[in-house]
Amino acid sequence: MSVEAMPVSARLVARRRSTELTLIVMAAAIVGVAYTLASLGANAEIPARLGPFLALLLLLIGIAHIAVRKLARGADSTLLPLTVLLHGLGYVMITRLDSELAGLQSIWSLVAIAAFVATLLFVQRAGDLARYKWTLFFVGVGLLILPMVPGLGVNVNGARIWVNLGPVNFQPGEFAKLALAVFFAAYLAERRELISASTWKVGPFRLPELQYVAPILVAWGFAVMVMVGERDLGSSLLFFTLFVVMMWVATERASYLVLGFVLFGLAAFVSSRLFDHVQTRVDIWLDPWADEYGKGFQIVQALYGLADGGLVGTGLGRGSPDKVPEAQNDFIFAAIGEELGMIGATAVLMAYLLLIGAGLRIALRTDRTFEKLLAVGLTTIVGMQAFIIIGGVIKVVPLTGITLPFVSYGGSSLLSNYILLALLLRLSDSGARRLGELPDDPTPRERWAAWRLRRRDHGLPQTDDATDAYADVREVVS
Amino acid sequence: MQDQAHANRLSVDPEPTGTTAATLRRCRTGRGLGAGRVMNRRIRQLAAVMIGLYVLLFAALNYWQVGRTEELATEPGNTRALIRQFDTPRGPIVTADGVVTAMSVQAMGDSDVKYDRIYPTGDLFAHITGYYTFGLGATQLEQSKSDVLTGDTFTQQVRAIENILGRNNDNSGSLHLTLRNDMQEVAKFLLGPREGSIVLMEIDTGAVISMWSYPSFDPNQVADPDYATAFDYLTGLQADERDPLLANAYQQRYMPGSTFKVLTTGAGLDADVITLDSYWEPVSEWVPPQTTDPIQNYGGTVCGGDLTEVFRRSCNIPFAQTAIDLGPDRFQEYIARWGVGETIPIDLPRAASSTIGDFTDIDQNLPLLAMRGFGQNEDQMVPIHMAMVAATVANDGAMMAPFVVDAELDHNGRVIDSTQPDVWKRPISRETADILSDLMVEVAVNGTASCCIGLDNGISVAAKTGTAQLNGPDEPERSHAWIIAFAPVDKPKYAVAVMLKGTDAEISAGTGGRLAGPIAKAMLDEMFKIDPPEPAAPASTTPETGSP
Known part of the structure; x- marks a missing residue:
C-alpha cells in the first residue's frame, strides 16, 4: 500500500458507505410510504401500527448498515439498499395480504438481520470458507435429503421440502443451496485446470477424464433425487443451474453447459412421463385455462390479477391479490404486479438485475478463483431463483414452487438469503481490501494466530510495521 | 518492501502496482490475472445471459399487463372487477313510501367481498329491482342503474371531488321508486296464489304505483353469498315453466x-x-x-x-x-x-x-x-x-x-x-x-x-x-x-x-x-x-x- 494513495482510498471507502446510507434511507422511505398507502388503499385509514413498523424498519436497517460499516466497510454500496427495498416491499405486500403473517415475518426479519450480522462477524475472510468445503458438502447434501427422512419431512402442498423439528418448521433446501455453492466454488477453484483439460473427444465435444466429469454426474443425480423424492422442481432446477453455471465459468467450456442442460432436460422429460406432478406442471404451463378452476387456478388467477393491474396497477391495498392462493409465498410477484402495475413489477425486476450486476461485479473485481466462483454462485442463486419463480408466475417457464428471494414470506428463505447477502458483502469487502482500497487489517483470528506464532517462534523478526508482520501470518492461516 | 509483499499476494503480475487506479484498471480488463481473465469473460457472458432472461420476463410482463388486459378482463373466471364493485358500498333502492327494497350490508364471516346485497322486501319488488349477485350477474334496476348505485355516473364523479378532502369515500347513489310498498303488498294479497299481474299507475304522469306479478322470486336467494346455493336456486327458477324470473306485468x-x-x-x-x-x-x-x-x-x-x-x-x-x-x-x-x-x-x-x-x-x-x-x-x-x-x-x-x-x-x-x-x-x-x-x-x-x-x-x-x-x-x-x-x-x-x-x-x-x-x-x-x-x-x- 503506497502511502500517497491512502487518502484517496479512504475517501473512496467513506463515500461508499455514505452512498449506501443515502440509498438505504431512500429505500426505507419508499417502503414506509408504501406501507401507509397500502393501509389507506385497503381501509382508508393510516395504519394503526405505523409507529412500531417504522421503528422496526429503522432499527433493522440501522443494525445492518452499522454492521457493514464496522465489519465490511469496503463492500459494495448497492447490495444492502436493494435488499432493503425488496425486503420492505415484500413485507408491505405480506402485511396487506395477511396481517397475522406480517407479525411473524417481522420476527423472521429480526432473526435474518441477526444472522446477517453474525455471518459478517464470523466469516471475516471469505477464503476461510474454502477450507470447510467437504464439511459444507456433507452439510449441504444432508440438508437436501433431510426432508426425505421419514418422521422429519413434512408434505406441504404436494412438495416434501419441509422439516419438522419440534416447534420449528424449516426448509433445509434454502440453506443447502448456500452450503453447496461454497462447496462447488472451493472444489472447482481447486480443480478447474484439471477439469477443463480435455483428453478425449465425442463428436464436437471435447470431454475431460471421466473422473473429473463425475462431479457433474453426482450433482445431476442429486437434482434428480430432489425432483423425484421431494417433488421440488424449483429447487432441483436451481441446484443444477447453479452447478452447471459454476462449472461453465470455472472451466470456460461451453460443453459443460450443453451437457448439463441436456442431462437435466432428459431427466425432466423422463420424469414428466413417469411422474404425474411433473406432467401436471408442464400441462398447466402450456395451457392453464384447460383446468382453470383446478390445477391451473393459481396461475390463472395470478394472470387475471396482473392483467387487472395493467400498466400502473390498482394501487396498494386496492386490488384482490388474495384471490391467488399462497399469494404471500411463491405468488407474491403477482400481488406486486397487480397492485403496483407493470411499473412496480418492472422496478422489482430492475432491483434483481441490479443485485445480479453488483454480485457479478464483485466476482469480476476479486482476484481469487474461489472468491470469484463463490460470488458467481451466490449471484446465480439469487438471480436464477427470482427468474424461475417470476417466470413461473407469468408463464414464461413451468411453475415451480420456490420463494422470491427477500420478498416472499418465510423464515428459512429470508434467513438464508440474508446470509447469502452477508457473504456477498464479505467477498466484496475482501476484494476491495486486496485492491488496496482500504487497509487490510488483520482479523481477530489472525491476531490470535500471530500471537500463538510469536509465542512458539521467538525468532520472528520484530518490526515496527504491524501490517507487514501479519502478512506472513496470513500466509500461514490461509 | 510493502509494494513487493502486496504484489506477491495479488498475483504474479510484473506490472508495478501501487496506485488504486492501476489496480482497478487491471481488474476490469482481467489482464494479468491468469485464470481470472478467462473467468471474467465467462462472468460477463453470464451477466449478458442474466440480462437476457430478465428482458424476457419484462417482455412477458408487457404481454400480460398491457397486451392482453382487455381480453383477460372479460374472462368469465375473472371476478376482479366484480370484487371491486362488491368492495365499494352500493346505495339502496327505496319505494315512494320510504321502504328500503334493496340495500348493501357489511358481509359476515370470511367473505370474498366487503358487502352483501339484501332485499328486505323479499319477492315483493323482485321484478323491479332485479338482483345483484356475485357471479350470477345482475338484472333490472340493479343492472341498468348500477352506475348510479355505485356512484359511477359523471355527475357523481364530479361531486365526489369535494369528498376527497373529507374522510368520506362513500360515493354510492340511491334510487327512489314511484312504486309504493303498501300498494304492492295490497296487490300481492289480492292476487294471491293465482298467476297473473296487477298494474296500478298514475294517469297524468305514467308513474307506476304498483306492479305485481305472480309468480315472483326471492332475490335474496339469488344473491346468496354462497355461490352453490344461489346457483341451485337460480337454476330452479330457470327450469320453472311458469317463468317466475319474468314479470307477467x-x-x-x-x-x-x-x-x-x-x-x-x-x-x-x-x-x-x-x-x-x-x-x-x-x-x-x-x-x-x-x-x-x-x-x-x-x-x-x-x-x-x-x-x-x-x-x-x-x-x-x-x-x-x-x-x-x-x-x-x-x-x-x-x-x-x-x-x-x-x-x-x-x-x-x-x-x-x-x-x-x-x-x-x-x-x-x-x-x-x-x-x-x-x-x-x-x-x-x-x-x-x-x-x-x-x-x-x-x-x-x-x-x-x-x-x-x-x-x-x-x-x-x-x-x-x-x-x-x-x-x-x-x-x-x-x-x-x-x-x-x-x-x-x-x-x-x-x-x-x-x-x-x-x-x-x-x-x-x-x-x-x-x-x-x-x-x-x-x-x-x-x-x-x-x-x-x-x-x-x-x-x-x-x-x-x-x-x-x-x-x-x-x-x-x-x-x-x-x-x-x-x-x-x-x-x-x-x-x-x-x-x-x-x-x-x-x-x-x-x-x-x-x-x-
Missing part, C-alpha cells in the same frame, strides 16, 4: 279478449268508420267474408244495438265488423298508434311488446282480422300496456311513458336526475277519448263490470272487462280474465289493469268482470284511502261562475 304478453275493444273502438271512431250513433242489428252469430264459419258473441248470446249498448254488453260481432270495415291496412295503422308492436317504453330492461299478430296475406284471410278486432286470434297485449290504454282514455288521448324510477339521488341525498313525465303516443283524438271514457263508464255502471267495480265513497269509475278465450271450439274452456279501469272519471288519477292467467278451471269458467273486477276495485279503493280524490262536489251545488 311487463315482460310477458297475453291475449287481451274484450279489453282490446277499446283499441278497436278508438280506431273506428278516429277513422270515422263508426260513430256514437252506429247501430248493429242484434244477432247471435255472423259469418265474416271468405268463410262459412260464423263468429259468435260470448256465450252465443244475441247481442246488438248502438255503440254504447254493444260496448256495454261487450258484443263481439260489432267489433269484428268494425275491423273488417277498417280493412287490414287501416286496422294495423290505427292499432299501431297505441304503440302495439313496440317495446313498452318503461325504464326497466327487457320489457316486452304487444302484438296483433302476422298480417301477411290477411286479405285472403279476413276472418282472422275480424277476430283480432275483438281481441282474439293472435292479439297479445302486455298487461301494463292495457293499464296504459285505460290511462290514455282517461288522459284525453295522451299515452304517457310508464316509469318506476322517480329520482336518482347522490350520496348526500341531492337529486342527480328525476324522471320527467313524457307523452309516448297520442293514439286517439281528445273527442274519441271522451267518447271511450263515457263508454267505459257505462260498462262500470250498467255493463259487464257493474257487478264488481263500484268504488267506495261513490267515487266514479270507468272500466272494460275482457275474457280471452284460449281454447278451440271443442276443447275444455280456458280463458284469461282481464279488467282495465280508471277513476275518478271527472278528474282521472289512477288507472289499473288486472290480468288473471287462465291456468285453472275456476279462472277459466269466470269472466273478467267477476274475477278481475273485485281486484281492480280493491286496488283503487286502497289507493284512494292513501290519496283521496278532491271531494267531487255535487254538480247542482257547483257555483257556475262565468257561465250564462
Whole structure:
C-alpha cells in the first residue's frame, strides 16, 4: 500500500458507505410510504401500527448498515439498499395480504438481520470458507435429503421440502443451496485446470477424464433425487443451474453447459412421463385455462390479477391479490404486479438485475478463483431463483414452487438469503481490501494466530510495521 | 518492501502496482490475472445471459399487463372487477313510501367481498329491482342503474371531488321508486296464489304505483353469498315453466279478449268508420267474408244495438265488423298508434311488446282480422300496456311513458336526475277519448263490470272487462280474465289493469268482470284511502261562475 494513495482510498471507502446510507434511507422511505398507502388503499385509514413498523424498519436497517460499516466497510454500496427495498416491499405486500403473517415475518426479519450480522462477524475472510468445503458438502447434501427422512419431512402442498423439528418448521433446501455453492466454488477453484483439460473427444465435444466429469454426474443425480423424492422442481432446477453455471465459468467450456442442460432436460422429460406432478406442471404451463378452476387456478388467477393491474396497477391495498392462493409465498410477484402495475413489477425486476450486476461485479473485481466462483454462485442463486419463480408466475417457464428471494414470506428463505447477502458483502469487502482500497487489517483470528506464532517462534523478526508482520501470518492461516 | 509483499499476494503480475487506479484498471480488463481473465469473460457472458432472461420476463410482463388486459378482463373466471364493485358500498333502492327494497350490508364471516346485497322486501319488488349477485350477474334496476348505485355516473364523479378532502369515500347513489310498498303488498294479497299481474299507475304522469306479478322470486336467494346455493336456486327458477324470473306485468304478453275493444273502438271512431250513433242489428252469430264459419258473441248470446249498448254488453260481432270495415291496412295503422308492436317504453330492461299478430296475406284471410278486432286470434297485449290504454282514455288521448324510477339521488341525498313525465303516443283524438271514457263508464255502471267495480265513497269509475278465450271450439274452456279501469272519471288519477292467467278451471269458467273486477276495485279503493280524490262536489251545488 503506497502511502500517497491512502487518502484517496479512504475517501473512496467513506463515500461508499455514505452512498449506501443515502440509498438505504431512500429505500426505507419508499417502503414506509408504501406501507401507509397500502393501509389507506385497503381501509382508508393510516395504519394503526405505523409507529412500531417504522421503528422496526429503522432499527433493522440501522443494525445492518452499522454492521457493514464496522465489519465490511469496503463492500459494495448497492447490495444492502436493494435488499432493503425488496425486503420492505415484500413485507408491505405480506402485511396487506395477511396481517397475522406480517407479525411473524417481522420476527423472521429480526432473526435474518441477526444472522446477517453474525455471518459478517464470523466469516471475516471469505477464503476461510474454502477450507470447510467437504464439511459444507456433507452439510449441504444432508440438508437436501433431510426432508426425505421419514418422521422429519413434512408434505406441504404436494412438495416434501419441509422439516419438522419440534416447534420449528424449516426448509433445509434454502440453506443447502448456500452450503453447496461454497462447496462447488472451493472444489472447482481447486480443480478447474484439471477439469477443463480435455483428453478425449465425442463428436464436437471435447470431454475431460471421466473422473473429473463425475462431479457433474453426482450433482445431476442429486437434482434428480430432489425432483423425484421431494417433488421440488424449483429447487432441483436451481441446484443444477447453479452447478452447471459454476462449472461453465470455472472451466470456460461451453460443453459443460450443453451437457448439463441436456442431462437435466432428459431427466425432466423422463420424469414428466413417469411422474404425474411433473406432467401436471408442464400441462398447466402450456395451457392453464384447460383446468382453470383446478390445477391451473393459481396461475390463472395470478394472470387475471396482473392483467387487472395493467400498466400502473390498482394501487396498494386496492386490488384482490388474495384471490391467488399462497399469494404471500411463491405468488407474491403477482400481488406486486397487480397492485403496483407493470411499473412496480418492472422496478422489482430492475432491483434483481441490479443485485445480479453488483454480485457479478464483485466476482469480476476479486482476484481469487474461489472468491470469484463463490460470488458467481451466490449471484446465480439469487438471480436464477427470482427468474424461475417470476417466470413461473407469468408463464414464461413451468411453475415451480420456490420463494422470491427477500420478498416472499418465510423464515428459512429470508434467513438464508440474508446470509447469502452477508457473504456477498464479505467477498466484496475482501476484494476491495486486496485492491488496496482500504487497509487490510488483520482479523481477530489472525491476531490470535500471530500471537500463538510469536509465542512458539521467538525468532520472528520484530518490526515496527504491524501490517507487514501479519502478512506472513496470513500466509500461514490461509 | 510493502509494494513487493502486496504484489506477491495479488498475483504474479510484473506490472508495478501501487496506485488504486492501476489496480482497478487491471481488474476490469482481467489482464494479468491468469485464470481470472478467462473467468471474467465467462462472468460477463453470464451477466449478458442474466440480462437476457430478465428482458424476457419484462417482455412477458408487457404481454400480460398491457397486451392482453382487455381480453383477460372479460374472462368469465375473472371476478376482479366484480370484487371491486362488491368492495365499494352500493346505495339502496327505496319505494315512494320510504321502504328500503334493496340495500348493501357489511358481509359476515370470511367473505370474498366487503358487502352483501339484501332485499328486505323479499319477492315483493323482485321484478323491479332485479338482483345483484356475485357471479350470477345482475338484472333490472340493479343492472341498468348500477352506475348510479355505485356512484359511477359523471355527475357523481364530479361531486365526489369535494369528498376527497373529507374522510368520506362513500360515493354510492340511491334510487327512489314511484312504486309504493303498501300498494304492492295490497296487490300481492289480492292476487294471491293465482298467476297473473296487477298494474296500478298514475294517469297524468305514467308513474307506476304498483306492479305485481305472480309468480315472483326471492332475490335474496339469488344473491346468496354462497355461490352453490344461489346457483341451485337460480337454476330452479330457470327450469320453472311458469317463468317466475319474468314479470307477467311487463315482460310477458297475453291475449287481451274484450279489453282490446277499446283499441278497436278508438280506431273506428278516429277513422270515422263508426260513430256514437252506429247501430248493429242484434244477432247471435255472423259469418265474416271468405268463410262459412260464423263468429259468435260470448256465450252465443244475441247481442246488438248502438255503440254504447254493444260496448256495454261487450258484443263481439260489432267489433269484428268494425275491423273488417277498417280493412287490414287501416286496422294495423290505427292499432299501431297505441304503440302495439313496440317495446313498452318503461325504464326497466327487457320489457316486452304487444302484438296483433302476422298480417301477411290477411286479405285472403279476413276472418282472422275480424277476430283480432275483438281481441282474439293472435292479439297479445302486455298487461301494463292495457293499464296504459285505460290511462290514455282517461288522459284525453295522451299515452304517457310508464316509469318506476322517480329520482336518482347522490350520496348526500341531492337529486342527480328525476324522471320527467313524457307523452309516448297520442293514439286517439281528445273527442274519441271522451267518447271511450263515457263508454267505459257505462260498462262500470250498467255493463259487464257493474257487478264488481263500484268504488267506495261513490267515487266514479270507468272500466272494460275482457275474457280471452284460449281454447278451440271443442276443447275444455280456458280463458284469461282481464279488467282495465280508471277513476275518478271527472278528474282521472289512477288507472289499473288486472290480468288473471287462465291456468285453472275456476279462472277459466269466470269472466273478467267477476274475477278481475273485485281486484281492480280493491286496488283503487286502497289507493284512494292513501290519496283521496278532491271531494267531487255535487254538480247542482257547483257555483257556475262565468257561465250564462
